[in-house]
Amino acid sequence: MGRIRAVAGVVVAVGVLGLAGCGASGKGHESSGAAKQDSGETAAQPQAPAVGKPAGTAGQGNSAGATGSQGGDDPTITRAIVKTGSLTVEGDDVSAMRQKAVTAVAGLNGQVASEDTGSDPDGNITQSNLVLKIPTKSFETAIQQLSELGKRLQIHQDSEDVTEQVVDVASRIQSQRASLERMRVLMTKANTIGDIVSVESELTRREADLEALLAKQKNLALQTDLATLTLTLTEKGKPAVKTEPKKATGFLAGLKGGWHAFTAVFSALATALGALLPFLILLAIIVLPLWRFRHKLRRQPAGQQSPASQ
Structure with missing residues (x-):
């Protein structure tokens, strides 16, 4: 009996030690989980301002990317x-x-x-x-x-x-350049003469469109970079008088003036004809039947004398 009691005591002691170890392990896992959660929250805290950023700032960041600042981290945009x-x-x-x-x-x-x-x-x-x-x-x-x-x-x-125009032109230029690259790839794969001519024609058209877009982009850049100010300096006590530009001279100027005169005269004649047309129509409706009736009266006596003479 004494040995049995001793063995039972040892088993109970081992079980108690095992339970204590499990409890400590569980606490260790909980501590490590809490530490991970704390570290996760700490890492997420710097991103909180980006989540709570006003909608206007986010919109500006998107616009900045659209204007050509691709890959930039600056969320601001300069209005054009x-x-x-x-x-x-x-x-x-x-x-x-x-x-x-x-x-x-x-x-x-x-x-x-x-x-x-x-x-x-x-x-x-x-x-x-x-x-x-x-x-x-x-x-x-x-x-x-x-x-x-x-x-x-x-x-x-x-x-x-003109920010929207600047963004739109920049986007269209990017798309047009990608389209040109695809057409050049197709050019290398064209085998027949018909395919080559077709691809070359389309490539030429798209290159012309790209040049037009680049010219528009340059014009917008000049307008936004440089403001235009008309300054009038006048002598004290005298009103400012706008001076008329000098009239052009030469063959082209004469040709242009003659063309304007021709169009002015033609326009005046067309206007007069349009004004007289209703009266001419009314006059024709009245005069034409009278002329026919008179012509018929003149020919009627000759027709009546012909049977008598016979």
């Missing part, structure tokens, strides 16, 4: 704005104002696109019209500096958002 404006300034010395204006524009990396300057019989400049091309980012600064040349009489500004 075309700015135009006009400014009228008067002062005592128009010549000095003009020189200061040209200097100020050159300091802003701008340029004078066109100029129309008028003077009095003595040769003194009385008015100057300048069309200025100024970097868009310096447009407001240019207006402020040019307004300080004298007394500002008139100012007008206009802005047009």
